[in-house]
Amino acid sequence: MAFDVTPLPYADTALEPAVSANTLSFHHGKHHKAYIDKMNAAIEGTDLADKPMEEIIAAARGTNQGLFNNAAQSWNHGFYWHSLAEDGGTPTDELKSMIDSAFGSTEELLKQLQDRGAGHFASGWVWLAVKDGALTIEETHDGDTLADKDGVLPLLVIDLWEHAYYLDHQNARPAYLKAVTEGGKLNWGFAAENLARGTTWTYPA
Known part of the structure; x- marks a missing residue:
């Protein structure tokens, strides 16, 4: 069995101006x-x-x-x-309750995602995940992943590698993070699906 690149679930212009x-x-x-x-x-x-x-x-x-x-x-x-999504929507009631419990507000969660992503040294990923029944922000370095990590359920991820943002934002990773998080590009529907399923997303065969 050979794997394929997953098709983009939106038009290639859908994430602009955050991602061109x-x-x-x-x-x-x-x-x-x-x-x-x-x-x-x-x-x-x-x-x-x-x-x-x-x-x-x-x-x-x-x-x-x-x-x-x-x-x-x-x-x-x-x-x-x-x-990511063209219109990421808003967190479901269940997610909003968990966000408020863990971070105080959605705005504070977005700020912390920006801060953790901007502060991550070199390449990596910043995740919104569930651990021990509560929402948490996780970081993985370089190519590391939460795909096979027991006890952690990934809901969303933002790519911190330079190739994710350099053509649009040059070296300004914080500008990319702000554009993604505050620009309505986080796919809260996908996060809700992952939360409801309760098991880690599987890459399509």
Whole structure:
């Protein structure tokens, strides 16, 4: 089984001005595809060839860094495309209650996502997740992922790698984070689906 790049769930102009069609053409069409192609090549003919991507990530963690990086980055990108939307809407009542309990308000959550994302050194990812029954902001470095982490349920993620924002915002990561979070591009419907399901999203086979 070979994996494919997940199709964008919106037009390539849908995230502007936070993320331009030009950025998506490189980020989705080239970066994500490169991770997928390298992972597919690495698992071909092995006992991982027919496994779900989440199992490949778990098997490669700590044992095969090259495969882990490409599989985890493939999963993270698939999750990231769904974490964004042209009109992300607003949190459901259940999510809003959890946000208020953990952060005081949606505005404070967005501020903390911006602050944690801007403060993350070098490349990585900033996540909204559920841990121990409460919302939390998590960070993973470089290609690391929450896809195979027990006890943590990812709801949304924002890519902090420079290729996610450099064509639009140059080195101003805070401007990108502000545009995504305050510009209505976080997909609260996707977050609600992940919360309701209660199990980690799976990359489509």
